[in-house]
Amino acid sequence: MKDPAHILVVDDDDRIRDLLKRFLAREGYRVTTASDAASARRMLSSMAFDLAILDVMMPGEDGLSLLAGMREGKQKDTPVMLLTARDQASDRIAGLKTGADDYLPKPFEPEELALRCAAILRRSQKDTPPExxxxxxxxxxxxxxxxxxxxxxxxxxxxxxxxxxxxxxxxxxxxxxxxxxxxxxxxxxxxxxxxxxxxxxxxxxxxxxxxxxxxxxxxxxxxxxx
The missing domain is CATH 1.10.10.10 (Winged helix-like DNA-binding domain superfamily/Winged helix DNA-binding domain)
Incomplete structure (x- = not known):
């Protein structure tokens, strides 16, 4: 049996973090959470993730900076979804240019987030082409x-x-x-x-x-x- 996908959720809002952990766990995913970029960086250095969900607007280091760091580190190929309260074109463009795979504005429906996660994971887990x-x-x-x-x-x-x-x-x-x-x-x-x-x-x-x-x-x- 295939292991469940491991998702990292990074958000400084305790309520959203807890909601996503419970909802995604019910969907069958393994979920690890972090309340800020510093904690997320420690987890990324010691664990492998199939997908990271990052809040853009966090105190201290924001989600875009964390994403940029991921793209330069050993988890450079890990798919990333960005969450933000600001649904502005400039934010979306900045996130996609930095290497985000998807972008979801707050407030959002958990069902939509789960569907987007499943779509990203399907795209990223395609069979490796033959050598x-x-x-x-x-x-x-x-x-x-x-x-x-x-x-x-x-x-x-x-x-x-x-x-x-x-x-x-x-x-x-x-x-x-x-x-x-x-x-x-x-x-x-x-x-x-x-x-x-x-x-x-x-x-x-x-x-x-x-x-x-x-x-x-x-x-x-x-x-x-x-």
């Missing part, structure tokens, strides 16, 4: 940026390597052409199509009838390994 992808005798290793056929290394341009890396990370799933353009140096959807055509010539047994880099009509492309 290597095999395609008709070829092996692509994204970590090394290598496409090989046995001992022979097949040369990829930077654009081809970027495209193949993005597709391999979501092997079996369709990837939107717009996302491919944004995540690679292609820049435009039309350029993505050109790179796909070139990449197929290096990967597909028959580039005119591709079996590995498949076109998903109306969406984009999908990499199908062996």
């Amino acid at each position: 290597e992808v095999e395609m008709s005798g070829l092996v692509f290793n994204a970590a090394r940026g290598e496409l090989r056929e046995g001992d022979k290394r097949i040369r990829l341009t930077d654009a081809e390597l970027q495209l193949l890396t993005v597709l391999a990370a979501k092997a079996g799933e369709p990837v939107d052409r717009e996302d491919l353009a944004a995540l690679t140096s292609a820049g435009m959807e039309r350029s993505v199509d050109v790179q796909v055509t070139r990449l197929r010539r290096k990967i597909e047994p028959n580039p005119r009838e591709p079996i590995h880099i498949q076109t998903v009509r109306g969406i984009g492309y999908r990499l199908m390994p062996d």
Whole structure:
């Protein structure tokens, strides 16, 4: 059985802290609380968390500063939701720029917070993509940026390597052409199509009838390994 997600709640308001601990525990989460950033930092240094919920407006060090510290420390990849009494665009933008995954203004409904927590945890706990992808005798290793056929290394341009890396990370799933353009140096959807055509010539047994880099009509492309 999978262990429950461990959530850190940091808020100087005793009532909110207690409410969140009781509500999230009833939802099946393991919950640890801290009343200020200093206590939270000590906990973050000694425990691992799957999600941190930080109040922005706290006396002393605020939630944005704590978040910035997390993004530079060993829990830099821990998802963070910010809570604040100020629902201003500038606050939201500052939080997201600092690395927050979500933002919820006070007052809030506990049910909405729980739903947002579940969504963040689903996104962060996706299976790790395979280290290597095999395609008709070829092996692509994204970590090394290598496409090989046995001992022979097949040369990829930077654009081809970027495209193949993005597709391999979501092997079996369709990837939107717009996302491919944004995540690679292609820049435009039309350029993505050109790179796909070139990449197929290096990967597909028959580039005119591709079996590995498949076109998903109306969406984009999908990499199908062996």
